[in-house]
Amino acid sequence: MRHGKLSSASPMALRRYGFILAFLAAPLVLYVVFVIAPYVQAFQIALTNWKGISPDFDYVGFENFGKMFADDVFWQAVRHHGLLLLVMPLATIAIALFFSFLLNVGGGQANGRRTGVRGSAFYKIVFFFPQVLAVAIVGVLFQAILRPDKTGVVNSVLGAVGIDPVGWLINPDLALWTIMGVMVWQAVGFYVVLFSAGMSSIPPEVFEAAALDGAGRFTLFFKITLPLLWDTLQVGWVYLGIAAFDGFALVQVLSVDRGGPDNATTVLPLEIWRQAFTFSKYGYASAMGVALFFLTLTFAVLTLRVTRRERIEF
Amino acid sequence: MTRPPQRTGGRVGVFGPLSHLALVVWAILVIFPIIWTFLGSFKTNTEIFGEHPLGLPATFHWDAWGRAWAKAHIGQYLVNTVIVVAVSTFFTMLLSSMAAYVLARYRFPGSKAIYLLFVSGLSFPVFLALVPLFLTVKNLGLLGTHTGVVIVYVAYSLPFSVFFLTAFFKTLPTSVAEAAMMDGASHTRTFFQVMLPMAKPGLISITIFNILGQWNQYLLPIVLLPGNAEEKWLITQGIANISTNAGYEADWAGLFAALCMAIIPMLIVYIVFQRQIQSGLTAGALK
Numbered sequence: 001m002r003h004g005k006l007s008s009a010s011p012m013a014l015r016r017y018g019f020i021l022a023f024l025a026a027p028l029v030l031y032v033v034f035v036i037a038p039y040v041q042a043f044q045i046a047l048t049n050w051k052g053i054s055p056d057f058d059y060v061g062f063e064n065f066g067k068m069f070a071d072d073v074f075w076q077a078v079r080h081h082g083l084l085l086l087v088m089p090l091a092t093i094a095i096a097l098f099f100s101f102l103l104n105v106g107g108g109q110a111n112g113r114r115t116g117v118r119g120s121a122f123y124k125i126v127f128f129f130p131q132v133l134a135v136a137i138v139g140v141l142f143q144a145i146l147r148p149d150k151t152g153v154v155n156s157v158l159g160a161v162g163i164d165p166v167g168w169l170i171n172p173d174l175a176l177w178t179i180m181g182v183m184v185w186q187a188v189g190f191y192v193v194l195f196s197a198g199m200s201s202i203p204p205e206v207f208e209a210a211a212l213d214g215a216g217r218f219t220l221f222f223k224i225t226l227p228l229l230w231d232t233l234q235v236g237w238v239y240l241g242i243a244a245f246d247g248f249a250l251v252q253v254l255s256v257d258r259g260g261p262d263n264a265t266t267v268l269p270l271e272i273w274r275q276a277f278t279f280s281k282y283g284y285a286s287a288m289g290v291a292l293f294f295l296t297l298t299f300a301v302l303t304l305r306v307t308r309r310e311r312i313e314f
Numbered sequence: 315m316t317r318p319p320q321r322t323g324g325r326v327g328v329f330g331p332l333s334h335l336a337l338v339v340w341a342i343l344v345i346f347p348i349i350w351t352f353l354g355s356f357k358t359n360t361e362i363f364g365e366h367p368l369g370l371p372a373t374f375h376w377d378a379w380g381r382a383w384a385k386a387h388i389g390q391y392l393v394n395t396v397i398v399v400a401v402s403t404f405f406t407m408l409l410s411s412m413a414a415y416v417l418a419r420y421r422f423p424g425s426k427a428i429y430l431l432f433v434s435g436l437s438f439p440v441f442l443a444l445v446p447l448f449l450t451v452k453n454l455g456l457l458g459t460h461t462g463v464v465i466v467y468v469a470y471s472l473p474f475s476v477f478f479l480t481a482f483f484k485t486l487p488t489s490v491a492e493a494a495m496m497d498g499a500s501h502t503r504t505f506f507q508v509m510l511p512m513a514k515p516g517l518i519s520i521t522i523f524n525i526l527g528q529w530n531q532y533l534l535p536i537v538l539l540p541g542n543a544e545e546k547w548l549i550t551q552g553i554a555n556i557s558t559n560a561g562y563e564a565d566w567a568g569l570f571a572a573l574c575m576a577i578i579p580m581l582i583v584y585i586v587f588q589r590q591i592q593s594g595l596t597a598g599a600l601k
Contacts (some may be wrong), residue, residue: 016420019501023416027409028428028470034469035435038446045445099340102333117334125588126341129348132584132591134530136550137576140557144566145347153350157419185343194596238581245439249532253554268534269441279538282445289442296439 046286057283064287074288077268080176081245081295084183084267089240091184091235096191099127101221103192104199105207124196127189135186141255142182143169169256171211172264179250179265191236198232199225234307241303245296248273268292324399348577354570355379362566365448372472372556378567379575386565387570391552392579398460398548399528406524407517410472415505419491429480435473440533448537458543466538467528476521482516483509522594530581549576 046064068074103123118247130138145153146168154166168178184254202225208222226233248269252258258274259266268288276285349576354362356371383389417429440601447466448457456462460597490512535548547555553572584591 016501017422018373020416020420023412023505024428027413027476030409030431030465030469034447034450034466035443035472036431038443038450039438040445042442043518064495073517095340096335099337100508104338119337119523123337123341125346125585128588129344129584130528130531130590131583131595132580133577134550135531136532136554137573140553140569141347141351141573143557144351144570151362153347153368155336188340189344190595193592197596202376230379232447246441248441253532253558269439272441272444273537274532276448281516282449284447286442289439289444293442297437300437300587301470307456 017026019268023078026271042286042289045282046290048283050282051280060283062282063102065291067284068287068291073263073266073271074268074291076263077266077271078295080267082267083176084180084244084247084298085241087243088180088183088187089237091180092187092240093236095184096188096195096236097226097229097233099123099188100192100199101217101225104196105217105225107222121263124193127192129189130186135249136253138182138186141160141251143254146178163264169254170261172261175255175265177259179247179254182250182254183243191240195229195232195237198229202228229306237307238300241299242296245269245292245299268295348581349568351577353571355382355567355574356533356569357570358455359566375567378565378571381568382566382571382575386396386552386568386572387545387547388549388552388575391547391549392575394460394546395529398467399525400461402464402471402523402528403524405464405468406471406475406528407521409468410475410520411479411510412505414476415483417476417510418480418483419488423478429476432473432476435470437478438574440470444533444537451538457541458540458546460546463535463538463548466534467531470534471524471528471586475524478520478523479513479516482513486512518590519594522591526591526595 046052047059047061048057048167049060049063103120105116143204147153148154148165148167148170150156150159150165152165152168154168158164158166167174169175172234206224206228207220210220245267247267251265251267251270252273255265259270269292272285272288275288277283353371356374356376357377358371361369361371387506413432417432449467451457451462454462455585456465486509491504493510494508495501499507530550530556531548532550535551535555538547539548539551553569554574556569556572
């Protein structure tokens with residue numbers, strides 16, 4: 001009897017494992033070779049002086065990191081990430097929250113349910129549109145719109161009200177702000193839709209009860225919507241923070257001289273790309289990659305720590 | 315107690331009209347650059363650089379579109395991009411749903427570890443891997459080939475797709491699959507004929523997510539399809555190249571036409587599938 005059970009179970013188990021192996025092998029091999037291995041190798045290459053021309057290289061310990069910490073451009077890029085991190089997520093979240101509140105709750109009551117203002121569906125469709133455009137395409141588009149002379153769209157609108165042309169991208173004090181503006185332009189729609197989804201999951205009775213108690217739009221927003229939306233906001237903040245450590249495509253395409261004028265808009269991903277594929281300094285580029293990794297990681301861990309709060313169940 | 319259908323504003327005051335104005339202004343900010351680009355593709359250089367950059371073109375010349383399509387190779391880049399994205403999205407979906415299904419439904423030693431390995435890929439910036447990735451692709455002789463781009467796209471799309479689809483397969487009822495197995499269907503057959511059709515909503519969301527993400531890639535094409543592989547280029551790098559390298563004798567109308575060729579297909583796809591796209595792109599954040 002025991003024998004019978006074994007002989008009937010064992011081919012089945014074998015088939016089961018065969019199936020698991022067959023289904024996992026291809027994705028796993030692909031993933032390990034092209035994703036995991038490069039991430040691990042990056043740490044190793046960061047410790048070499050590899051220039052890519054010859055296959056040989058020496059381990060130089062932390063020399064690349066020493067060079068990096070003495071490199072002004074590196075610190076400029078880090079400062080830019082700091083500014084991006086401070087301004088871009090806040091501006092995007094503030095604008096997106098304002099719009100999503102108007103589009104979901106701000107329209108008063110109809111049949112006892114809070115609704116958005118008139119035309120909400122239309123706005124949600126339009127606002128989201130920049131999100132489906134490639135960042136590189138957006139970069140080229142805004143290059144034409146922000147041309148520094150009178151022929152740029154923005155400057156010709158300003159000209160009509162008597163303001164002199166602004167060097168949006170050629171003024172080193174302004175260029176990074178301009179690029180942040182374009183980032184916000186592209187991102188807002190996504191967060192409007194994200195926050196709208198969060199708001200629609202707040203039960204309408206909560207708003208009803210508050211409105212019965214005489215709460216106005218401001219109270220509804222700050223006392224009800226905001227606290228109940230905390231989880232979604234946190235997700236949005238992490239996403240935008242990670243985006244603040246990227247910026248590659250936009251800066252590479254939109255800025256003057258790829259990161260200019262005079263490195264005024266450069267970011268670490270751009271420097272990594274430049275060091276690797278313009279100067280073939282693979283070791284140095286990888287060291288910057290490691291720095292970027294630790295910056296991103298620090299941000300993610302800090303955010304999750306600081307914003308952790310008790311969850312409001314509803 | 316039923317109320318008659320009525321709308322009662324909260325506090326109207328100045329807040330109402332002002333907030334509506336803000337919505338209108340933002341909508342204009344979004345739509346206007348795109349319309350301006352579209353009109354620009356019909357203008358002559360003097361109309362673009364003249365006194366009235368905001369004006370309408372005097373006549374609608376289509377020749378800039380012809381120039382962009384043929385001379386600037388935008389047609390070629392579009393075809394390349396469609397092929398690459400179609401093939402790589404197909405394999406992304408096939409491989410990630412296979413892996414996700416096994417990880418969601420089968421317990422075996424190491425299953426948890428493999429799942430975590432896939433998910434960990436979500437937390438690394440791709441720039442860290444850039445140099446070794448480039449060298450791996452180069453050593454395999456795949457630099458400057460669409461095969462190389464497809465393989466890399468699939469590999470880098472796996473973490474999110476596997477993460478999302480694993481969660482999705484876990485939500486599906488087990489009874490149907492069990493019944494199929496009882497009837498003698500193999501594991502593979504159960505997956506393709508029973509589970510995949512059931513997982514359709516999740517698969518659609520992630521397919522859209524991957525198509526958009528891969529279509530809009532810029533970094534990987536410029537690294538994996540360098541300058542000497544120009545006939546293999548994809549749309550984003552082709553357009554960025556026109557704008558950065560054309561310099562001052564730039565054919566602006568041609569550039570605008572090229573931009574429109576990249577924007578209009580996305581606009582149409584978005585308008586047709588906007589509900590699925592919005593939920594597909596935001597689904598990841600809410601999981």
